[in-house]
Amino acid sequence: MPGLEDLYREIILDHYRTPRNRGELESPPAIESRGHNPLCGDEITLYLIVDGEGDDAIVADVKISGQGCSISQSSASMMTQAVIGKPVSDARAMLRRFKTMMGIDGIDEQPGDADVPLGDLEALQGVVKFPVRIKCAVLGWNTLADALDRAAAT
Amino acid sequence: MAPNPSHAAFDLEAVRKEFPILSRQIDGKPLVYLDSGNTSQKPRQVIDAMSDFLEQSYAPINRSSYRLAGEATEAFEGARTAVARLINAASSDEVIFTKNATESMNLIVQSWGRANLADGDVVLLTHMEHHANIVPWQQLAAERDIEIRWVPLTADGQLDLTTLTQLLDGAKAFSFTAMSNVLGTITPVAELCRAAHDAGALAIVDACQYVPHNVTDVRAWDADLVAFSSHKMCGPSGIGMLWGRMALLDAMPPFLGGGNMIDTVTLDGFTTAPVPAKFEAGTPPITEAVGLRAAVEFLEQLGMANIRRHEIDLTRYALDTLNARFGDDITIYGPDDVDVRGGVLSFAFRDLHPHDVSQVLDERNVCVRAGHHCAKPLMQVLDVQSTTRASFYLYNGPDDVDTLADALDGASDIFGF
Numbered sequence: 001m002p003g004l005e006d007l008y009r010e011i012i013l014d015h016y017r018t019p020r021n022r023g024e025l026e027s028p029p030a031i032e033s034r035g036h037n038p039l040c041g042d043e044i045t046l047y048l049i050v051d052g053e054g055d056d057a058i059v060a061d062v063k064i065s066g067q068g069c070s071i072s073q074s075s076a077s078m079m080t081q082a083v084i085g086k087p088v089s090d091a092r093a094m095l096r097r098f099k100t101m102m103g104i105d106g107i108d109e110q111p112g113d114a115d116v117p118l119g120d121l122e123a124l125q126g127v128v129k130f131p132v133r134i135k136c137a138v139l140g141w142n143t144l145a146d147a148l149d150r151a152a153a154t
Numbered sequence: 155m156a157p158n159p160s161h162a163a164f165d166l167e168a169v170r171k172e173f174p175i176l177s178r179q180i181d182g183k184p185l186v187y188l189d190s191g192n193t194s195q196k197p198r199q200v201i202d203a204m205s206d207f208l209e210q211s212y213a214p215i216n217r218s219s220y221r222l223a224g225e226a227t228e229a230f231e232g233a234r235t236a237v238a239r240l241i242n243a244a245s246s247d248e249v250i251f252t253k254n255a256t257e258s259m260n261l262i263v264q265s266w267g268r269a270n271l272a273d274g275d276v277v278l279l280t281h282m283e284h285h286a287n288i289v290p291w292q293q294l295a296a297e298r299d300i301e302i303r304w305v306p307l308t309a310d311g312q313l314d315l316t317t318l319t320q321l322l323d324g325a326k327a328f329s330f331t332a333m334s335n336v337l338g339t340i341t342p343v344a345e346l347c348r349a350a351h352d353a354g355a356l357a358i359v360d361a362c363q364y365v366p367h368n369v370t371d372v373r374a375w376d377a378d379l380v381a382f383s384s385h386k387m388c389g390p391s392g393i394g395m396l397w398g399r400m401a402l403l404d405a406m407p408p409f410l411g412g413g414n415m416i417d418t419v420t421l422d423g424f425t426t427a428p429v430p431a432k433f434e435a436g437t438p439p440i441t442e443a444v445g446l447r448a449a450v451e452f453l454e455q456l457g458m459a460n461i462r463r464h465e466i467d468l469t470r471y472a473l474d475t476l477n478a479r480f481g482d483d484i485t486i487y488g489p490d491d492v493d494v495r496g497g498v499l500s501f502a503f504r505d506l507h508p509h510d511v512s513q514v515l516d517e518r519n520v521c522v523r524a525g526h527h528c529a530k531p532l533m534q535v536l537d538v539q540s541t542t543r544a545s546f547y548l549y550n551g552p553d554d555v556d557t558l559a560d561a562l563d564g565a566s567d568i569f570g571f
Contacts (some may be wrong), residue, residue, distance in 0.1 A: 004517055008568055040509055041526035041533060041540045067539050069509035070569075136509060 006069065007133070015074035015120075020081050023063045025049060030061070030153050035143030037111035037135050042068040044076060044139060048147040053092060057088040057151075064140065071124070071133050076140030078121050088148060090116050095141055102138055103128045157489045164460045166551045172197040172452070173549050179519075185388055186520040186557045191335050191363060191498050191527075191545030193385045196449075200388060203448035204441050215440055216414060216431070226440060232441035234430070234451040240458075241380070242371040243397055249526070250403070250430045251438050254394035255362040256286040258381035259329075261409040261433060262358060263290035266379070267327070269407050274298040275418040276325040278355070280305040280313055281535045282334040285528040286381075291329070294374075305330070307535060311337040311488040313346075322353035332364035336527045336543065337488030338498030340364070347376045356402075362386060366547070367465055368497050369458040372397055384442065389449035394443040396433070403429040410435040459547045465497040468546050472499055472555045479559050485534060497546030500527070503562060504569075511565055515542075518561040 016031045025032075025047035036043040044066035050062040067073075071107045079098075083091040093116040099107045101118070170176050173195050178185050187195060211228035231246075238246035252258045269291075271277070277291055281304050291302055303321050306314045311334070322328060328350035333340045343364075347357035359380045364370065366387035372380050379398045385391035398406075408415055408426050413434035417425040426432045453461065469492045476484055476499070485502040489495045503511050508524035515522055525542045526533045533539060544558055 004514065004568060013569065039525060041530060042509075043539065067505035067507075071509070073507075083569065094258070130513070133509070 007130055009123045009126065011078075011120055011123045012070065012074040015077040016070040019064070019073055021063050021075040021077065021084070022065065024065050025061060025063050029033060030063075031147045033143050033147040033150065033153075035139050035146070037068075037072070037139055039135065040069070042066070042072055042136070042139060044068055044072070046076075046140065046143040046147055048144070048151060050148075050151040055087075055089065059086055059088060059091050059101060060082045062144070067138050068139065069133075071127060071136040072139045073125055075121070075137045076143075078119075078124070079140050079144060082119060082121060083144070088151075091144070091148065094118060094121075095145055098124075098141055101125055101128070102134050104134070104138070162546075163457065164464045166464070166549075169456065170549050170551075172199065174198060178551060181519070183296060183519050185264075186401055186475070186518065186554050188544040188546065188550065188554060188558060189521045189523050190366075190547035190550075191543065192387070192523050193391065194366065194388050194547050195549065196390065196445075197388055197452050198434045199452045200390065200445045201447045204390065204445040205286075207444040212441065214437065229447070230438070230443045231344065231438055233447035233450075236447045238368065238397075239397055240450050240454065241365065241382075241397055242373055244373060245400060247428075247430055248397055248400050248403065250396040250398070250433045250441060252394040252396055252433075253439070254385070255360070255381045255383040256394070258383075258394050258396035259286045259360065260290045262329075262381070263294055263381050265406045265409045265433075266356070266402075267291070267294050271298065271300055271326055274301070276301045276303060276327045277349075278305065278321050278328040280330050281307050282311070282313070282337060282339060282532050283329075283331055283529065284362070285337055285530070286362075287329055287331065288531065310490065311339050312494065313339075313341055315342075315345075315349075318346075318349055319353070322349060322355055325353055325355040326349075327356040327358055328353075329358035330360065332359050332361040332534075333367070333496050333498075334488070334529075335363050335498065335545075336500050336529050336532055336541065337501075338495040338545075339488050340368075340494050340496055343375045343377065347378075351376070363496065363498070364503065366453075367458075368462050378402055384446040384449065387449055388452055389446035390439075390442045393439040393446055400429065403433070406433075408432050408435070412436045414438075456548065464548060465546060466492045468550060468552065468555070469495060469497045469499075472497075472544070472546070472554050472558075474557055475555050476501070476562075480562065484562075497550070498543065499545070500541040500543040502538065502541060503565065506565055506569060508540045510569070511542045511562070514565040514568060515558070515561045518557060518564070520558055520561045522558075 030047040033046045047063040051058045051063040064076045093113045213222040215227040215230045234246045237249045350357040356378045359377045361382045363548045365382040383394040387548035415435040415439045485505045488502045525540045
């Protein structure tokens with residue numbers, strides 16, 4: 001059996017104890033998306049501001065509020081650090097890479113995705129050994145995907 | 155746990171030996187199964203009854219006239235008799251087999267509710283109900299203008315009955331749990347049934363958590379309809395029960411249509427079979443009924459009163475142990491008085507999320523549930539998103555509580571408290 005040290009890496013616990021980019025943004029102009037895990041009741045709200053349009057669009061700011069376990073909170077916290085200031089296309093590439101790392105089937109990886117580094121998020125790869133926790137790790141990412149889709153549609 | 159001579163009838167070690175899964179080890183450590191509020195483990199007697207039946211006697215019931223089919227029908231109906239005896243029903247025909255207690259609740263709402271509730275009618279529920287006793291009513295309320303009212307809770311997680319008379323005023327049904335699956339609270343069922351009847355309302359009891367752990371007497375309760383399930387009382391999953399007063403069941407329209415539930419069918423329509431067949435469309439869970447009967451007999455051999463006494467002692471020990479070891483670091487929801495609570499302990503531990511608590515406990519093979527326990531409205535009332543829940547049964551003992559406490563200590567190390 002995989003040990004707890006595979007799951008609870010120090011950097012994960014650090015983001016859990018001191019989550020980055022927590023809070024709310026005024027909506028509008030921010031896009032507000034809610035995500036929840038029906039199994040455990042965890043709910044998060046993600047606020048997103050995108051600057052520019054089309055290929056030039058940049059993730060200008062992301063804030064997260066709500067509660068969750070160490071895995072969902074740290075994953076969302078690391079995600080905000082990874083995507084803020086990056087082109088939307090890079091954020092989407094990270095989203096695909098992260099879900100592939102979580103062993104989720106059917107992710108249509110694009111050429112060039114591998115050039116987008118996951119950085120600290122690699123620490124979450126141990127989650128794959130604990131299948132029931134994968135939903136926790138992707139909660140923030142699925143909420144970001146929803147917000148990005150809605151930003152693109154406006 | 156203090157020795158008590160009156161408990162000589164209950165031999166925990168002997169009981170544990172009846173459950174093969176309890177001798178399983180994972181990573182060289184024994185299993186500490188504390189999730190019986192979710193589903194219970196099965197004794198050898200139940201496993202053997204089901205495999206013997208499948209190997210020797212399996213056949214359709216109520217349909218064919220050869221001897222084997224007669225044997226299978228007799229075995230199936232034996233389960234009905236056993237369940238009726240367990241809950242002191244007036245007749246085994248008052249026991250209806252469903253898929254699970256959730257289906258029993260849906261049967262009540264779709265049959266009785268649809269036939270008896272009109273726009274403007276009131277149904278009373280409580281804040282500690284499982285989703286199975288909320289959502290079916292909300293489904294009907296989405297179609298008709300039915301008002302759902304709620305009995306609130308006291309600070310220690312019991313029903314606050316101070317406004318019960320007003321809440322029941324004009325109500326057509328009062329549907330409530332006999333024992334909360336989150337708080338462990340045992341409600342005053344007979345008193346609630348009486349109050350419902352005084353107000354002219356039907357008394358419907360969700361006894362899913364209650365029947366496996368207590369002496370149940372539906373006639374002493376004077377209830378109208380009672381839902382419960384097999385898999386929480388040492389029987390297999392896939393079969394649930396609905397008990398009802400015969401006159402009431404007789405007047406209720408059928409729920410599902412199909413084979414077995416009819417008297418006759420013509421091109422123009424159908425007439426229904428008598429109760430209980432009227433509510434049992436299609437081939438029922440036959441082997442599961444045989445397992446259920448064995449489970450009832452297993453519980454009867456031990457004695458429901460003995461099981462309840464064992465769980466009272468164990469719950470007291472668990473409350474005292476966890477509070478003594480963790481003090482303000484643990485918040486256990488529900489009443490402290492074990493006379494009105496069963497062996498269900500939902501708690502918050504330090505600032506840790508229940509998912510993380512259960513993950514750390516799993517390292518010691520301590521199986522608990524983390525989440526909202528299918529009672530999200532109650533979570534909102536408690537102002538929590540989720541809890542960690544340890545729930546006990548007849549095969550749990552003080553050692554399990556001690557392992558739980560030791561494993562909780564381990565959580566502090568990992569998360570740095």
